[in-house]
Each structure stands twice: as structure tokens, then as C-alpha cells.
Amino acid sequence: MSSYKAPTRDTRFIINDVLKLEGYGHLPGFANASPDIVDAVIEEAGRFAAEVIAPLNASGDAEGCTRAADGSVTTPQGFKAAHAAFREAGWGTLSAPEEFGGQGMPHVLGFVIEEYMSAANQAFAMYPGLTNGAVSALLAKGSPELQAKYLPRMVSNEWLGTMNLTEPQCGTDLGLIRTKAEPQADGSFAVTGTKIFISAGEHDLTDNIIHLVLARLPDAPAGTKGISLFVVPKFLVGDDGSLGARNAVSCGAIEHKMGIHGNATCVMNYDGATGWLVGEENKGLAAMFIMMNAARLGVGIQGLAQAEAAYQNGAAYARDRRQGRALTGPAEPQQSADPLIVHPDVRRMLMDAKAFTEGMRALALWCGLLVDVAHQAAEESERDAADDLVGLLTPVIKGYGTDRGFATAVDMQQIWGGHGYIVENGMEQFVRDARIAMIYEGANGVQAMDLVGRKLALKGGRAIQAFFALVDAECAAAKGNETLVDVATRIEKANGELKAATMWFLQNAMANPNNAGAGATPYMHLTGVVALGLMWLRMAKAASEALASGASDTAFYEAKLTTARYFAERYTPDAGALRRKIEAGAEALMALPAEAFETA
Amino acid sequence: MSSYKAPTRDTRFIINDVLKLEGYGHLPGFANASPDIVDAVIEEAGRFAAEVIAPLNASGDAEGCTRAADGSVTTPQGFKAAHAAFREAGWGTLSAPEEFGGQGMPHVLGFVIEEYMSAANQAFAMYPGLTNGAVSALLAKGSPELQAKYLPRMVSNEWLGTMNLTEPQCGTDLGLIRTKAEPQADGSFAVTGTKIFISAGEHDLTDNIIHLVLARLPDAPAGTKGISLFVVPKFLVGDDGSLGARNAVSCGAIEHKMGIHGNATCVMNYDGATGWLVGEENKGLAAMFIMMNAARLGVGIQGLAQAEAAYQNGAAYARDRRQGRALTGPAEPQQSADPLIVHPDVRRMLMDAKAFTEGMRALALWCGLLVDVAHQAAEESERDAADDLVGLLTPVIKGYGTDRGFATAVDMQQIWGGHGYIVENGMEQFVRDARIAMIYEGANGVQAMDLVGRKLALKGGRAIQAFFALVDAECAAAKGNETLVDVATRIEKANGELKAATMWFLQNAMANPNNAGAGATPYMHLTGVVALGLMWLRMAKAASEALASGASDTAFYEAKLTTARYFAERYTPDAGALRRKIEAGAEALMALPAEAFETA
Structure with a gap:
């Protein structure tokens, strides 16, 4: 059977030696994150993930989730107790705002927890993970009343949250959403429709589940400009915070999936369920x-x-x-x-x-x-x-x-x-x-198209230019260091390929947008190689400094230098190949008629 | 649910237009393979795979195989009837020698059948597929008595065969085999040991199962030079061909696997089972x-x-x-x-x-x-x-x-x-x-090491030199054709990368064999790209000739030219990257001590 140990030594190296978190003490929230607190949180999160969550990974996969005839869902043995322990330990509260019961710690620490919990048991970690997403949306767009009613108990993980986007006819293309929300006299909405692939849609971990649901108002414009976001609790919540009537939302089925069996992926049926608008009408997509x-x-x-x-x-x-x-x-x-x-x-x-x-x-x-x-x-x-x-x-x-x-x-x-x-x-x-x-x-x-079709062009390409400059500066600095010069030279070359590919898009995507689409995935991978290269340069630099300053853990730092070299030698050669694939453009790729893909 | 249609049009193009099978009529067996017969076999095999085998693919996966307490194994519903139909249609006999009831048709046609059956249902196709392997060994090394007793009924698929190599302590490293074979007074051997991962080790498709088993004689030298091959039938076979006593071989368990659920992957226990030597003592590996x-x-x-x-x-x-x-x-x-x-x-x-x-x-x-x-x-x-x-x-x-x-x-x-x-x-x-x-x-x-460590060097590198020459000749010829020149230029360049990588091995693997090991997988992929490039050149040439000669199915041939161009533009850029990875050598790759791979 597999096992898991949180890589806390490596996390501490990144946080302390590479990112130098201590230098950010002037930012709100970071003052709490003193080095000893950060180290303690990392170690304790690692222990919790390895000892409480990881042992349920294989058994959760084998058992899966079960839906009873009444639509209730039972999670695998041990999940409920583990989630109670997670809640008690306050892992969900770490980087949430203090106003709603969070600890207001930096997001970077929240990311550490996410890694450890997901590595220990992805299916389990998704339950609190999706709640984080729902919390973000309510924090950004919810009215003070909605925030006060839901956020404290979602932050504490007393209730968990979900995200309801997909429908049978629409996944990526949310403009096709059909779920309806009819305004009611009391200011609420009656939500009706079917959502599919809803992770953690129904389960026995918490007394209530807070669904965030995309739906259309009766007079909404067609497409993505007519989508609104609603909060739809499984049980209605009284103004005093008490749980009231069961809402008209239920799990119609659990999907049979290739993996993440421990997470209940549900078909959710909304039959005039009571919901409340989050943010503005028709601005649900934002x-x-x-x-x-x-x-x-x-x-x-x-x-x-x-x-x-x-x-x-x-x-x-x-x-x-x-x-x-x-x-x-x-x-x-x-x-x-x-x-x-x-x-x-x-x-x-x-x-x-x-x-x-x-x-x-x-x-x-x-x-x-x-x-x-x-x-x-x-x-x-x-x-x-x-x-x-x-x-x-x-x-x-x-x-x-x-x-x-x-x-x-x-x-x-x-x-x-x-x-x-x-x-x-x-x-x-x-x-x-x-x-x-x-x-x-x-x-x-879709990520690749977001990168190439949207992020590259935003604000006149400011983001990618800033990224190029960061990589160039890091390479230039490293080239003065004998230990790092070879690595830096290779990463600089990969950055050059990325620049050339970016320039190619500038010159060719306007004439034919399919040229951007055809190169999007290779470009995403090319950016990934350069971004990891930047990180390896920074890590190699930090390791080299640590060794120069006589750090005791020499094997750890020397392994960083060796792995940086391996990365430079074995990952960066792909950069040139990816650029050449991008520069092949869309012509041959788009040339065949649809019938050419039919087997004869 | 998924569906499958055999790509018979494409197969016929390769056999008739690219390989020009008709030109091989002078070879024994090929005379039977006249174009109309070949076309008929292809179409009928495609129909059989799509209509009889493919419909059992999903259901076989869902149901899997079941072992009863007595060690008997039941295959998924429909498999037994489908195998009976396969046997009746004589698909197993196609390229087997006529002497043992085969049709003596070319192997190239046998490969077509293998593709279609595997595509339709891999788990099912493995039952007759493994029998082919067992038949090959008996054909090459079995005594006339063993051949006469087993081959006709294996060729006909009345009995199926297996290959028993792996043991708990040895997979790749067959020198570690422990299964023993004790000589008996009657010239047979008593085989004792445990084999694992035995595909089709036990099932209900046929009345008998013929196991080929690697084992050691009592006085065998250590390692791979002390392994012998034995035939061990599930039921002993009388000289008149009648089924006799149940042999002391049984299925101890069915493995739970990620896939191919319809194929019974068995732990096989040999408890003094009666077997007969195939070939010479201690020459089992060959x-x-x-x-x-x-x-x-x-x-x-x-x-x-x-x-x-x-x-x-x-x-x-x-x-x-x-x-x-x-x-x-x-x-x-x-x-x-x-x-x-x-x-x-x-x-x-x-x-x-x-x-x-x-x-x-x-x-x-x-x-x-x-x-x-x-x-x-x-x-x-x-x-x-x-x-x-x-x-x-x-x-x-x-x-x-x-x-x-x-x-x-x-x-x-x-x-x-x-x-x-x-x-x-x-x-x-x-x-x-x-x-x-x-x-x-x-x-x-292991394949990559077979290629780099063995096949490259064999007979002074004759094979790879011949391969280079084939690619060069095809490129040179194609460069005179306007339609093919771009494709040829790119494939020639990829072939150049392969030559450079080969030269690098020659210069660096002697000094440190780890340099060969470190580059083996990239080299295998690089050879794959060039080999597919050679095929695309040949297919493009055939398509271009067909179009020039006024063939009616122009869309088919034009798609070949477009796909050849796509291959040249999108696959060959990897060749240079793969060469550079190979040339990085083993230094950084092998530098870390084993402890560096332990999580801290």
C-alpha cells in the first residue's frame, strides 16, 4: 500500500530561503506569520495530512460514496471523523479573514496546506477545497447579510460549500446554461434546473451544504451576459442561524468515475429551490x-x-x-x-x-x-x-x-x-x-487559450513582458556565479524561445486567430518550462548561498544544485521543439474537412 | 458508450498501395494472399471485431473475471460464445503453418487481425493473442511429439496457451526464477513454484489450457543460464489426444488490476505439476x-x-x-x-x-x-x-x-x-x-535498453545503418517531388538528429555505459519519430501517385498528404530536443546518492 510523508523540509526551504517570507512582515497578516509560527504550521499540517488523511486514501477509493434511495449520500468510512478533526484543528480557517473567524494568515501558507491535504487524499481534500472557492465568491460579491449568515460557518468548515456550473448541455460554454431563477415576493429566487459533475454536492460530513449556483433570470440576455450567481443552502438558515426547512435541492445520482471515488460527484436537481442572489443580476460570470x-x-x-x-x-x-x-x-x-x-x-x-x-x-x-x-x-x-x-x-x-x-x-x-x-x-x-x-x-x-488568447494581450502584454524581464534579470545575475552559469545559460535560451513564440503570435494571430489556438497548448508548456526554470535558478541561487554561508545540511543544498542542472539539461531542450510546433501554425492542423475524421 | 469500426480502408491502402503486397507473390504463402482474398479477409475480420468482440468490451470491463473457491475462473458474460465464434471462424489459424491446421497466410495479415481484435476488446484479444506466442515457441523449439500433440489444437484455438515467466521476486530479471522442475523416471518433469501476473492463466473458454513455464532443473547453473522451458497442460493429454487427469496446476487468485478486467490475470500455483521440456535444458531463455x-x-x-x-x-x-x-x-x-x-x-x-x-x-x-x-x-x-x-x-x-x-x-x-x-x-x-x-x-x-544496449551494436551496427540508408533514400527520392519536398526535408533532418545521437552513444557509452542507459528512452522515442516519418513519406508518395493516376477517392489521398505534412511539422521538432537530452549524458542523472530520494 502507498504511503505519504509531507515534504516539510522542502517547503521550509522555499518559504524561508527562496521566497524569504520574513521580508514581507510589513504586509497585513504577515506579521502573524513569524518564522517559528510558519515552521510550526508546516510541520503540524504535514503531520495531520500524513497521519489522519493519508490512511483513508486507498480505503476511500475502494469504498467510494453511496447514495441511498432518499438521495442522502454516505462518504467512505473514516471521512466524517477525519473531517471533524480537520474542522477542530481549524485547517479551513488558516488564510480566511479574521472578520469571519479566520486566522488571516498569508495565502502562501494556505497553498502549503492544500498541497499536503491533496497529496494525502485528493478526494477528501476536495470537500474543504471547494468550500474555499465558495468562500472567495461570497467574500468578494456577497451582501453583508449573506456574508454574516454563511461565511463564519463555512470558514470554520461547520458547513461545506459547492460550485454548481456544469449542466448536461454545457461545460466550458457557460453561455448555454438553462437553469432558471424566478424572483419571489420576499426577494429570494426559486431555482430550477439540473447540474451535473457537482463535486461534494451531497454528503454526510456536515449538517448543511451551501451551494453556489449559476442560473438565468427570466428576462436575462442570452449567452454569458445573462448568468447570475445564487446561494442555495441545503437547509434554509433562519436569521438566528438555526437550521430550518429542507430546501428543494437533492442529489439525483452519484457519477461513476475513473477516480476520486471518495468524493461524491453528484447530479444535483433544483426543483424551485430557494436561493439568494450573490452580487449583481447577470454578473454571475464575474x-x-x-x-x-x-x-x-x-x-x-x-x-x-x-x-x-x-x-x-x-x-x-x-x-x-x-x-x-x-x-x-x-x-x-x-x-x-x-x-x-x-x-x-x-x-x-x-x-x-x-x-x-x-x-x-x-x-x-x-x-x-x-x-x-x-x-x-x-x-x-x-x-x-x-x-x-x-x-x-x-x-x-x-x-x-x-x-x-x-x-x-x-x-x-x-x-x-x-x-x-x-x-x-x-x-x-x-x-x-x-x-x-x-x-x-x-x-x-481552455487554460492554454486563456493564456494565449487573453492573458498575453491583457494591458498591452504587460504581464508576459514583466515575466520575461524577471527571467532575464535572474539569468543575468546568475551568470556571474560559476556554479549557476550553465543552468542560467540554458534557461536564458529557453526564455529566448518563449519570446520568439510570443512574437510569432503577435505577428500571426491577428491575421488568423486559429494560429493562436493551434499553438496554445505548446505555448502553455513552453511557459511552464521557463517558469520552472526561473524557480530552479532561484532555488539554485539560494542553495549556493546557503552552502557558501556554511549551512550544515549540505546534502540537501547540493541535491538542489544537481537537480537544477538536471532540469536545465533535460527539460529546457523541449523549449525549442515547442516553439517550432507553435510556428507550424494552423494551416495543416485545420485543413481537413470534418468527414476526414470518420473511419472508413 | 464507445463504439468501434475497423479502419479497413486505411489497412487496404497500406497493404496494397504502400507495401504493395502483390509484389511478394513469389514468397511461400503469399500466393494464397491474392488481392481479392486479402481484401476479403480484412473486411471480414473488421466486421467480426466490430460486431462480435467490440460489444463485449465495456461489459467485460465492468464484470471482470471471477474465481470460484475451487480455483475455477469464469470469464465475463459473452466471452465464451465470442471465443467459440472466433474459433469457428478460424481467426487463430490465419498465419499458422498449414502442417498444423493453419492457413499459412502472411504474418502481415495476422497483424491486421491482431489490431482489429485488440482495438475491439483488448482483454478478449489477449486470450488468443497469448496462444500465438506459445505456438511460436513450440513451433521453434518443441519436439515433433510435443508439436503433434499440442499445436493443432492450439492453432485451432480448441485449447489456449499461456506464458509463465514472472514470479513474486522476479519480473525483468529472470535470472532470479525459483520455480523448480524435477526430472521424473518417465522423462517428464515435476514442476513446483508460484507464477504471478499470468494472463489468461485460468478461464472457462476452452477445455484445456497449455502453459509454457520457465523453471530450473535441480543442477541448473545460477542466473539466466540455468532456466529451462516446460509445457504444462491443465489436463494431461493422452497419446490418442484424449484429456486425462487434472494436472497439479491451479489458479490461486485473480489479480485486481487497473484495467483489462476481462482478462484473468492469475497467480498460478504449480505443485509438482507434470511438464515436458521444450528445447534444450538450460536454454529456456532463448x-x-x-x-x-x-x-x-x-x-x-x-x-x-x-x-x-x-x-x-x-x-x-x-x-x-x-x-x-x-x-x-x-x-x-x-x-x-x-x-x-x-x-x-x-x-x-x-x-x-x-x-x-x-x-x-x-x-x-x-x-x-x-x-x-x-x-x-x-x-x-x-x-x-x-x-x-x-x-x-x-x-x-x-x-x-x-x-x-x-x-x-x-x-x-x-x-x-x-x-x-x-x-x-x-x-x-x-x-x-x-x-x-x-x-x-x-x-x-527495458525495450529502450534492448534497442540501445543490444540492437544498435549487433553485427557492427548493421541494422541501424540499414535503417538510416532506407530513410535517406526515401528522402532523396521524395525531394524531387514538389508535393513531398517539405515533408522529406523535415524527416531528413530528424534522421540527422538520430544519426548524431547514435554517434554520441558510440563515442560515450563505452567509457560509461550509464550514458547509454540515461539516453535510452529518448533514443527509443527519437527512433520512433524517424520510423513514423519514413512511413509518412512512403504513404505520401503512394497517395501522390494515386492522385496523379486519377484515383477516384481523392479526399482519402489528399488527407494523407495533409496528415504527412502535419506529422512533419508537429512530430519532427521533438527529434532535436530528444538528441539534446541524450547528449546530456548520465552525469547529473546519476549524481545523487540514494538517500537524496527520501522525503524529509
């Missing part, structure tokens, strides 16, 4: 995007998390399982065979995983810090600059992070050979669970 | 490799087959499902949304799939033809040259074919968005089933 952007970063972190969990089990097997001999001669001649880790091709998969997970962790946490800066910095220009980068990096973290996260899980399963295909060993669950992250909260092709 | 090489090509074809089946369902969904609008403006403004196929990123996945499946089909069938030439050509030099290429291409077809086959299944699932993650839609089954092909019959890392 409110939804607040949930969505938070959720997209969360899903990117799921990609990292499944990769990390799979990596740990791949590495453990590679060190333990003996098969064959090293190519350079027996490494342990006294044994009947050498451990798998002597084989270069096994190493290749482990080093690929290590370079990805550690680089991606740095990228995600940096982005978490940028979220904080975008919210809290004193200067508008500083807030805007951070917000630009968050906007640019969100589709990359979601799309590249989950594509590579899945590929890493597949590689780690491969290390186990035939045993990786056997359910009881747990490796195939990582693959099945990681697979969904490439799809939900906007399929990765 | 006999096993005969099975294995046939099986590896079969597994590569499984990669193609799952990709093809997934592609058909991805393409159908992309044409049917409406979501969003074309970037260039509404394609079907009278509808509420455009079909997915207007989106370039969806096209990208479809074109990637089309370029892979059609290229891989050509490569597999070319290799099938080379198998025939290697067996049947009159001249030894011609046989040897074909055999060289089969040896070189086998790990590429297995490794590259299944890596890309799996990636294609994942992409096709992606086109379905959230619906692709739902079990009932069938897309996730393609992914789960395709996954095993990267693992069994030698994990793909």
Missing part, C-alpha cells in the same frame, strides 16, 4: 471567475500533490526492489540483484519527478505569495504587478502543473512495473486521481 | 525470447489498437458535441454553439492521433511483412536484412507504440472533457487498458 481562479490554482496544486505522493512511492520502490545489475557492474554483489535505483532509466523517471515536483512547489508557493501581495501591498503599482503575474501564471500552474503531474504519476507507476498495475499497491490510484485535474475547472486546452 | 519477440510486436499493436479505438470515439464526440464558437467566428450560426472540432486545440489532439495511428499502422504492417521476408525469402542476405530490421524495430514498435498509444488514449479522453472521466462513456477504459501495454512483455525502459 463572480464565478473569482471562485474559478482560486480553484484553478488549487487544481494546479493537486497536480503537484499527486505527483509528489506518487514520487515518494516510486522512489521508495526503486530503493527497495532488487532487479538486475547496474550497467557499470554489480553495485551490491553480496545481494542477488541490485536495487532498481541503479538503473539509469529508473533514475531518469525519478529525476524528472524530482525536478518537476520541487520546481512546481516553488512556482505554486511563489504564486501564493503574489496573491498575498496583490491583495495586501500598500502601493497600487505593486499590487497590480503581482496581480498581472498571478493572472499569467494561473493557467500555467493549472495546465502545465496537471499535465506534468499526471505524467509524473504515470512514470512513478511505471517504476513499479507490473506491480504498479495492481490496485492494492496504490500506484494506479495516483494515476486515476491525477487524471481529473487535467479536466475540471476548465480543461487544460 | 525459447522464451521467441515467444517474447512475437508478443512484443503484439503489444505494440495493442498500443496502436487502443489509440485507434479511442481516436474514433474522440473524433465522433468532437464532431457531435457543441460547445463554444470557432475563433474565426461562428461556423454554424444557426446552432446554439459550434461542434468541438472547430477548436484548434481539439484538432491538435485529433491530428496528433491521426498522424500516430496511421503512421504506426504502416510501421506495424511493414514490420509484419519483414517478419514474412525474414522467414520466407529465398536469399539468405534478404532474410538477414529483414531480420535485422525486425530486431531493430521490435523495441520501437513496442515501446514507442505503447507510450504514444497511451498518450493518444489520454488525449482522446481529454476531448470528452468531464464526460471522459465517467465510466459509462468508455473513454477512461481505453486509458486504463492502454496503460498495461507500456508495462508487460518487458517494460518500456
Whole structure:
């Protein structure tokens, strides 16, 4: 069976040595996050994830969720108690505002918790995870009354939240939504329609479930400009906070899925359910995007998390399982065979995983810090600059992070050979669970189009230009350091490929927008390579400084330098290939008539 | 639910226009394979796969195999009747020798059948598929008595066969085998040991099951030089062919797997079971490799087959499902949304799939033809040259074919968005089933080492040099044709990268064999890209000739030219990146101590 240990040493390195969180003490909320508190939170979150949540990962997958004839849903054994422990420990409150019972700690710490919980048990972590998204939307757009009624108990995890977007006829294209909301005399709305793929739509973890639902008002314009957001509680809530009547919302079915069996993915039926408008009429899409952007970063972190969990089990097997001999001669001649880790091709998969997970962790946490800066910095220009980068990096973290996260899980399963295909060993669950992250909260092709079609052009391309400048500056600085010069040279070259690809879009996407669409996914991957390269440069620099200053943990820092070199040698060559694919454009790609895809 | 239609038009194009099978009429067996017979076999096999086998794919996955307390195994509903129909139709006999009841048709046709059956239902197709491997070993190494007793009824599929290699402590490293074979007074052997992961180890499809088992004689030398091969029938067979006593071999358990649920993967217990030696004592590995090489090509074809089946369902969904609008403006403004196929990123996945499946089909069938030439050509030099290429291409077809086959299944699932993650839609089954092909019959890392560590060096590198020359000649010829010159130029460049990578191995692998190991997988993929490039050049040439000669089916041939261009533009850029990864060598990859892979 698989196991999980939170990579707290690596997290502390990123937070303390790379991001230097201590330097942000002037920001609101960061004063509470003193180094000793941060370290304690990281260690305790790691312990909780490993000891309370991880042991339910395989059993939750095997058992799944059960819907009874009355529409009630039972989560796998142990989930209810684990969620009670999660609630009591206050993990849901960490980066929520103090006004609503949160601890007001930086988002970057919230991202750490998300990684650990998702790695330990993605299906479980989704229950509080989706609540975070719902909380964001209510915080940004809810009336003071709605906020007061729902937020404290959602922040505390006494109630959990959901996001209801998808319908049978519409996923990506939310303009096709049909669910209706009829205004009632008392100011509420009667919501009617069917939503599908609703994660955590119904369950037994909490006494109430707060659904955020996209629907149309009777006079709403067609398309995405006619969508409004509603809050629809499972049980109506009195003004005194007491639970009232059961609302007319119910789970019609649980979907049978490839993975994340421990999370109830529901068909939700709204039959004139009572709801309240969140934000303005017909402005639901904007409110939804607040949930969505938070959720997209969360899903990117799921990609990292499944990769990390799979990596740990791949590495453990590679060190333990003996098969064959090293190519350079027996490494342990006294044994009947050498451990798998002597084989270069096994190493290749482990080093690929290590370079990805550690680089991606740095990228995600940096982005978490940028979220904080975008919210809290004193200067508008500083807030805007951070917000630009968050906007640019969100589709990359979601799309590249989950594509590579899945590929890493597949590689780690491969290390186990035939045993990786056997359910009881747990490796195939990582693959099945990681697979969904490439799809939900906007399929990765949608992320790529968000990056290329929207984020690149925003504000005259300010975000990508700022990103180029950051990478250039980091490369220039590193080239003066003998230890870093080779790595910097390769990453600078990859950044050059990204610039060339960006320029190609500028020159060719106006004439034919399909040129942007045809290159969108390669461009997202190319940006991912450069962004991880930037992180590896920063980590290598921090490691080099630590070694120069006589840090005791030399093996840890030397491994960072070696992995940075591996990343530079083995990941950046793809940059040129990706640019050439982008520059191939849309012509051959779009040339065939639809009938050419019919088998004859 | 997913569906399948055999791509008979494409198969006929490859066999008739690209490979020009008619030109091989001088080879034994090929005389029977006249164009009209070949076409009829292709159509009938396609019909059988689509109508009889494919409908059991999803139900077989859902139901799986069941082991009763007495060790007997029941296959999913419908499998027994379908296998009876398969047997009656004589599909197992197609390319088996006439001497043992086969039809003596070319292997290339056998490969067509394997693709169709695997695409329709991989779990089902494995039952007769493994029998083919067992038949090959008995044909090559069995005594006339053993051949006469077993082969006719295995060829006819009255009995099915298995391959018993893996044990709990040994998969890749067969030198660790512990199963024992004690000589008995009557010339038979008592076989004792436990085998795991035995596909089709026990089932209810046939009255008898013929196991080929690797075991050690009492005085055998250690390691792979002490392994012998035995035939161990489930029921002993009298000299008159009658079924006798139940042998002491039984199924101890059915493994719970990620996929191929319809195939019983068994733990097999041998408790002094009666067996007979196949071939010479301690030469079992050589006999096993005969099975294995046939099986590896079969597994590569499984990669193609799952990709093809997934592609058909991805393409159908992309044409049917409406979501969003074309970037260039509404394609079907009278509808509420455009079909997915207007989106370039969806096209990208479809074109990637089309370029892979059609290229891989050509490569597999070319290799099938080379198998025939290697067996049947009159001249030894011609046989040897074909055999060289089969040896070189086998790990590429297995490794590259299944890596890309799996990636294609994942992409096709992606086109379905959230619906692709739902079990009932069938897309996730393609992914789960395709996954095993990267693992069994030698994990793909083992294929890569077979290619780099063995096949490259064999006979002074004759095979790879011949391959280079073939690609160069095809490129040179194509460069005179205006339609083909761009494609040829790009493929020539990719071939140049492959030559450079090969040269790098020559210069660097001797000093440190880990340099070969570190680059093995990228090299296998690079060879795959060039091999598919060679096929696309040949297909483009054939299509261009057909168009020039006024063929009526112009859309088909024009699609070939477009897809060749797409392949050249979108697949060949990886060649340079792969070469650079290879040239990075083993240093950073092997530098870290094993402890660096432990999470702290």
C-alpha cells in the first residue's frame, strides 16, 4: 500500500530561503506569520495530512460514496471523523479573514496546506477545497447579510460549500446554461434546473451544504451576459442561524468515475429551490471567475500533490526492489540483484519527478505569495504587478502543473512495473486521481487559450513582458556565479524561445486567430518550462548561498544544485521543439474537412 | 458508450498501395494472399471485431473475471460464445503453418487481425493473442511429439496457451526464477513454484489450457543460464489426444488490476505439476525470447489498437458535441454553439492521433511483412536484412507504440472533457487498458535498453545503418517531388538528429555505459519519430501517385498528404530536443546518492 510523508523540509526551504517570507512582515497578516509560527504550521499540517488523511486514501477509493434511495449520500468510512478533526484543528480557517473567524494568515501558507491535504487524499481534500472557492465568491460579491449568515460557518468548515456550473448541455460554454431563477415576493429566487459533475454536492460530513449556483433570470440576455450567481443552502438558515426547512435541492445520482471515488460527484436537481442572489443580476460570470481562479490554482496544486505522493512511492520502490545489475557492474554483489535505483532509466523517471515536483512547489508557493501581495501591498503599482503575474501564471500552474503531474504519476507507476498495475499497491490510484485535474475547472486546452488568447494581450502584454524581464534579470545575475552559469545559460535560451513564440503570435494571430489556438497548448508548456526554470535558478541561487554561508545540511543544498542542472539539461531542450510546433501554425492542423475524421 | 469500426480502408491502402503486397507473390504463402482474398479477409475480420468482440468490451470491463473457491475462473458474460465464434471462424489459424491446421497466410495479415481484435476488446484479444506466442515457441523449439500433440489444437484455438515467466521476486530479471522442475523416471518433469501476473492463466473458454513455464532443473547453473522451458497442460493429454487427469496446476487468485478486467490475470500455483521440456535444458531463455519477440510486436499493436479505438470515439464526440464558437467566428450560426472540432486545440489532439495511428499502422504492417521476408525469402542476405530490421524495430514498435498509444488514449479522453472521466462513456477504459501495454512483455525502459544496449551494436551496427540508408533514400527520392519536398526535408533532418545521437552513444557509452542507459528512452522515442516519418513519406508518395493516376477517392489521398505534412511539422521538432537530452549524458542523472530520494 502507498504511503505519504509531507515534504516539510522542502517547503521550509522555499518559504524561508527562496521566497524569504520574513521580508514581507510589513504586509497585513504577515506579521502573524513569524518564522517559528510558519515552521510550526508546516510541520503540524504535514503531520495531520500524513497521519489522519493519508490512511483513508486507498480505503476511500475502494469504498467510494453511496447514495441511498432518499438521495442522502454516505462518504467512505473514516471521512466524517477525519473531517471533524480537520474542522477542530481549524485547517479551513488558516488564510480566511479574521472578520469571519479566520486566522488571516498569508495565502502562501494556505497553498502549503492544500498541497499536503491533496497529496494525502485528493478526494477528501476536495470537500474543504471547494468550500474555499465558495468562500472567495461570497467574500468578494456577497451582501453583508449573506456574508454574516454563511461565511463564519463555512470558514470554520461547520458547513461545506459547492460550485454548481456544469449542466448536461454545457461545460466550458457557460453561455448555454438553462437553469432558471424566478424572483419571489420576499426577494429570494426559486431555482430550477439540473447540474451535473457537482463535486461534494451531497454528503454526510456536515449538517448543511451551501451551494453556489449559476442560473438565468427570466428576462436575462442570452449567452454569458445573462448568468447570475445564487446561494442555495441545503437547509434554509433562519436569521438566528438555526437550521430550518429542507430546501428543494437533492442529489439525483452519484457519477461513476475513473477516480476520486471518495468524493461524491453528484447530479444535483433544483426543483424551485430557494436561493439568494450573490452580487449583481447577470454578473454571475464575474463572480464565478473569482471562485474559478482560486480553484484553478488549487487544481494546479493537486497536480503537484499527486505527483509528489506518487514520487515518494516510486522512489521508495526503486530503493527497495532488487532487479538486475547496474550497467557499470554489480553495485551490491553480496545481494542477488541490485536495487532498481541503479538503473539509469529508473533514475531518469525519478529525476524528472524530482525536478518537476520541487520546481512546481516553488512556482505554486511563489504564486501564493503574489496573491498575498496583490491583495495586501500598500502601493497600487505593486499590487497590480503581482496581480498581472498571478493572472499569467494561473493557467500555467493549472495546465502545465496537471499535465506534468499526471505524467509524473504515470512514470512513478511505471517504476513499479507490473506491480504498479495492481490496485492494492496504490500506484494506479495516483494515476486515476491525477487524471481529473487535467479536466475540471476548465480543461487544460481552455487554460492554454486563456493564456494565449487573453492573458498575453491583457494591458498591452504587460504581464508576459514583466515575466520575461524577471527571467532575464535572474539569468543575468546568475551568470556571474560559476556554479549557476550553465543552468542560467540554458534557461536564458529557453526564455529566448518563449519570446520568439510570443512574437510569432503577435505577428500571426491577428491575421488568423486559429494560429493562436493551434499553438496554445505548446505555448502553455513552453511557459511552464521557463517558469520552472526561473524557480530552479532561484532555488539554485539560494542553495549556493546557503552552502557558501556554511549551512550544515549540505546534502540537501547540493541535491538542489544537481537537480537544477538536471532540469536545465533535460527539460529546457523541449523549449525549442515547442516553439517550432507553435510556428507550424494552423494551416495543416485545420485543413481537413470534418468527414476526414470518420473511419472508413 | 464507445463504439468501434475497423479502419479497413486505411489497412487496404497500406497493404496494397504502400507495401504493395502483390509484389511478394513469389514468397511461400503469399500466393494464397491474392488481392481479392486479402481484401476479403480484412473486411471480414473488421466486421467480426466490430460486431462480435467490440460489444463485449465495456461489459467485460465492468464484470471482470471471477474465481470460484475451487480455483475455477469464469470469464465475463459473452466471452465464451465470442471465443467459440472466433474459433469457428478460424481467426487463430490465419498465419499458422498449414502442417498444423493453419492457413499459412502472411504474418502481415495476422497483424491486421491482431489490431482489429485488440482495438475491439483488448482483454478478449489477449486470450488468443497469448496462444500465438506459445505456438511460436513450440513451433521453434518443441519436439515433433510435443508439436503433434499440442499445436493443432492450439492453432485451432480448441485449447489456449499461456506464458509463465514472472514470479513474486522476479519480473525483468529472470535470472532470479525459483520455480523448480524435477526430472521424473518417465522423462517428464515435476514442476513446483508460484507464477504471478499470468494472463489468461485460468478461464472457462476452452477445455484445456497449455502453459509454457520457465523453471530450473535441480543442477541448473545460477542466473539466466540455468532456466529451462516446460509445457504444462491443465489436463494431461493422452497419446490418442484424449484429456486425462487434472494436472497439479491451479489458479490461486485473480489479480485486481487497473484495467483489462476481462482478462484473468492469475497467480498460478504449480505443485509438482507434470511438464515436458521444450528445447534444450538450460536454454529456456532463448525459447522464451521467441515467444517474447512475437508478443512484443503484439503489444505494440495493442498500443496502436487502443489509440485507434479511442481516436474514433474522440473524433465522433468532437464532431457531435457543441460547445463554444470557432475563433474565426461562428461556423454554424444557426446552432446554439459550434461542434468541438472547430477548436484548434481539439484538432491538435485529433491530428496528433491521426498522424500516430496511421503512421504506426504502416510501421506495424511493414514490420509484419519483414517478419514474412525474414522467414520466407529465398536469399539468405534478404532474410538477414529483414531480420535485422525486425530486431531493430521490435523495441520501437513496442515501446514507442505503447507510450504514444497511451498518450493518444489520454488525449482522446481529454476531448470528452468531464464526460471522459465517467465510466459509462468508455473513454477512461481505453486509458486504463492502454496503460498495461507500456508495462508487460518487458517494460518500456527495458525495450529502450534492448534497442540501445543490444540492437544498435549487433553485427557492427548493421541494422541501424540499414535503417538510416532506407530513410535517406526515401528522402532523396521524395525531394524531387514538389508535393513531398517539405515533408522529406523535415524527416531528413530528424534522421540527422538520430544519426548524431547514435554517434554520441558510440563515442560515450563505452567509457560509461550509464550514458547509454540515461539516453535510452529518448533514443527509443527519437527512433520512433524517424520510423513514423519514413512511413509518412512512403504513404505520401503512394497517395501522390494515386492522385496523379486519377484515383477516384481523392479526399482519402489528399488527407494523407495533409496528415504527412502535419506529422512533419508537429512530430519532427521533438527529434532535436530528444538528441539534446541524450547528449546530456548520465552525469547529473546519476549524481545523487540514494538517500537524496527520501522525503524529509
